[in-house]
């Protein structure tokens with residue numbers, strides 16, 4: 001029986017692991033289906049993590065985090081969790097995709113969120129063959145070539161800036177005439193000679209052949225005019241979905257209270273409606289979706305989990 005199971009190894013999960021083990025919990029396992037680091041490892045530029053003065057990539061930012069956590073005894077299991085339930089009594093059951101399961105006194109859900117698709121023709125067909133959600137991973141393939149970026153939030157604009165360093169031209173396609181991104185980022189984008197905003201416009205079709213993408217058709221919303229952009233690369237940054245699947249029970253209900261958008265409802269101590277179950281990072285309500293906030297949530301949740309597990313042990317409850 002684990003003292004604590006942490007689901008997800010992004011900034012929230014890793015920080016929860018650091019605080020839980022350093023704070024005295026002994027059997028703490030972080031279940032992460034991929035490499036630890038989380039979605040920020042897809043970012044090419046991070047300049048708002050306190051204490052890191054230079055602009056670094058997400059990969060560079062996260063590189064040392066696992067090492068620091070493991071030093072205090074956190075165990076990392078590379079496994080996908082399919083469900084967290086509470087079949088009987090006070091303890092939790094963590095079911096893994098290989099069919100095995102493990103018990104835990106307390107759980108912190110840190111499963112984050114996943115990049116969304118924009119929904120235009122050909123997006124799925126060409127995904128990984130010209131359509132991408134990761135400029136750091138795929139930008140280099142389009143060195144000195146023209147690319148398109150879809151979206152008007154922080155991610156789209158920051159990645160457009162990154163791509164502008166590699167590519168000859170970046171079309172920035174946004175469905176409104178105003179960007180959602182931070183004003184300072186918008187300023188940098190507008191000042192960049194290689195970025196061409198295409199506003200009030202939506203992507204309708206990406207096309208190509210077995211070799212990959214050769215162009216993107218974009219519709220001007222007001223006139224209905226179709227622009228044919230001769231780009232071999234299309235980067236989609238239109239937001240993300242909350243990864244709440246592990247909390248779904250066999251009968252379709254959720255283990256704890258959720259918001260109407262599928263985020264986990266927590267209080268200021270990251271406690272869910274279920275005692276001993278915590279949620280941290282992008283998966284929780286009102287998440288600012290920032291690395292520093294996810295990390296803070298993780299620490300906060302771990303402090304609560306330590307107190308909860310100590311209480312169970314003292315009272316010999318689980």
Ligand code: FAD
Nearest residue numbers: 008010011012033038039040043081112281282289290291
């Ligand atoms: P995530 O980072 O999403 O981590 C969740 C982890 O859980 C993942 O590693 C995933 O593999 C794992 N997981 C999910 N489901 C399961 C399961 N069932 N079993 C096992 N493991 C599972 N924030 C900033 O502060 N500054 C920035 O400059 C910035 N830039 C960004 C750029 C991009 C391109 C993106 C996409 C995001 C950016 N963000 C930035 C936001 C930031 O990355 C997130 O807010 C932060 O990573 C959230 O951390 P998290 O730990 O909650 O979740």
Ligand code: NAP
Nearest residue numbers: 118119151152153154155156175176180237238239288289
């Ligand atoms: P986001 O803020 O939700 O922006 C998504 C963008 O995509 C919006 O501009 C939206 O248009 C557009 N969009 C959505 N669906 C679309 C569709 N089907 N077709 C075309 N366009 C579509 O997502 P994000 O940029 O990934 O950011 C997510 C969170 O992470 C935000 O809270 C953000 O602040 C944070 N983040 C922060 C930083 C940073 O602080 N440096 C960096 C990256 C991300 P509308 O504007 O019209 O809705």
